[in-house]
Amino acid sequence: MAILMGLDQHRAQITTAWVDTATGEVSRARVAPADRAGVRRFLAWFRGQPLEVALEATTGWRFVVEELQRIGAVVHLAEPADTAALKGSKKHAKNDRADARHLRELLMAGRLPESWIPPAHILDLRARVRLRHTLSEQRGEWQQRIQSVLYHHGCPQRGELINRAGLVWLAALPLPACVREQVATALAMIDALERQLAPLDKELRRYAHRQPGCTALQRHYGIGPLTAVTILAELGDPRRFSSSREAAASPDWTSPCTPPIGGARPGICPARGRPRCAGRCSKPPSAPGGQARPTTPTTKRQPSGWVATERACRSRANCSSAATTRCANSARRPCNPHDLAGAREALRHTDAPRPAPAKLLPPATPGRPS
Numbered sequence: 104m105a106i107l108m109g110l111d112q113h114r115a116q117i118t119t120a121w122v123d124t125a126t127g128e129v130s131r132a133r134v135a136p137a138d139r140a141g142v143r144r145f146l147a148w149f150r151g152q153p154l155e156v157a158l159e160a161t162t163g164w165r166f167v168v169e170e171l172q173r174i175g176a177v178v179h180l181a182e183p184a185d186t187a188a189l190k191g192s193k194k195h196a197k198n199d200r201a202d203a204r205h206l207r208e209l210l211m212a213g214r215l216p217e218s219w220i221p222p223a224h225i226l227d228l229r230a231r232v233r234l235r236h237t238l239s240e241q242r243g244e245w246q247q248r249i250q251s252v253l254y255h256h257g258c259p260q261r262g263e264l265i266n267r268a269g270l271v272w273l274a275a276l277p278l279p280a281c282v283r284e285q286v287a288t289a290l291a292m293i294d295a296l297e298r299q300l301a302p303l304d305k306e307l308r309r310y311a312h313r314q315p316g317c318t319a320l321q322r323h324y325g326i327g328p329l330t331a332v333t334i335l336a337e338l339g340d341p342r343r344f345s346s347s348r349e350a351a352a353s354p355d356w357t358s359p360c361t362p363p364i365g366g367a368r369p370g371i372c373p374a375r376g377r378p379r380c381a382g383r384c385s386k387p388p389s390a391p392g393g394q395a396r397p398t399t400p401t402t403k404r405q406p407s408g409w410v411a412t413e414r415a416c417r418s419r420a421n422c423s424s425a426a427t428t429r430c431a432n433s434a435r436r437p438c439n440p441h442d443l444a445g446a447r448e449a450l451r452h453t454d455a456p457r458p459a460p461a462k463l464l465p466p467a468t469p470g471r472p473s
Contacts (some may be wrong), residue, residue: 105153105177109206111199112163113137118199119145120207131200137163142170150174157210159183160218168220178220181206185216221339228310229336235303235329242296245289249273252285265293307332 108121117134134145154176158164161183171178190205209215221229249264258276263269273286311317311328320331344350 105155107210108156109203110156110158111202118203120203139166142167146170146174157181157206157215179215180218180220182216182218219343225339232333232336238296238300242293245292249286249289252282256282
């Protein structure tokens with residue numbers, strides 16, 4: 104028999120709730136401060152006992168998992184979104200004790216949606232890859248700031264600025280002193296970021312050339328050293344996926360090793376539980392009586408005689424995928440049975456040219472501008 108524990112982690116404190124399956128005794132405790140030394144002192148109580156712990160994969164989970172593995176505990180890393188979905192639709196007051204108890208109960212019932220725990224070398228590689236990604240994003244943001252400042256003062260557009268020709272062109276612009284100060288600050292920040300990026304790029308490229316998995320990935324078209332390292336860092340061990348389709352369809356490569364729980368059916372809005380189109384439509388079904396709500400058609404209005412064509416236009420305006428996907432709103436909207444055949448014919452070929460209206464405009468009167 105083992106001790107089953109749920110652990111709710113925060114920056115200031117860690118709340119735990121556990122049950123001894125041999126005696127049935129239920130206990131709880133709070134660890135503060137929530138640092139490595141505090142966690143180590145708390146886990147000393149359970150040294151030498153069979154222990155299984157469930158905690159969510161939120162910020163700070165790494166050092167807690169390392170301390171748990173240090174005393175020989177079995178660690179289950181829960182996927183946060185799926186764990187919250189298992190609480191159900193009934194609203195309860197959220198507190199740390201309830202969250203820790205919820206994790207413990209899911210672990211006891213065998214319903215905990217688990218995430219993969221990468222080994223230490225993958226976590227270190229992932230940290231370097233994400234650091235490079237953050238620095239690269241910040242460099243792009245500073246470049247966009249320069250472009251926006253120049254456009255704000257009416258300067259001509261130029262695509263590339265961070266090269267020799269772009270810097271010469273930038274220095275020759277007649278800019279006010281305040282704008283020159285903004286541009287100089289942005290260029291200094293870009294230079295500092297590039298100095299930090301250079302050793303990271305060199306280290307990651309060197310790793311990609313000597314790692315067998317990255318070397319195999321680079322044989323595919325469009326995958327270079329940095330992309331291969333990123334795939335390895337985020338995907339990790341691919342053997343936890345049953346097929347390549349499952350790996351590609353996973354929303355986050357670091358999770359989950361169990362199928363998602365509580366996913367909404369396609370075409371259903373989980374917030375309101377109301378059918379929705381697969382296209383851009385987000386309006387509820389029309390009110391009874393056959394009168395459709397006013398919409399803005401995407402095509403030119405036709406004369407009133409062409410009722411079927413106008414209804415087809417409105418249907419396309421409500422659902423952009425009406426030609427290929429069934430629209431929940433248009434399927435439920437009541438329609439006139441006399442116009443049903445014409446509406447089906449108009450929707451059958453949505454990309455075909457529409458027939459000219461039967462009612463033509465009267466010819467222009469001679470002597471008057473048409």
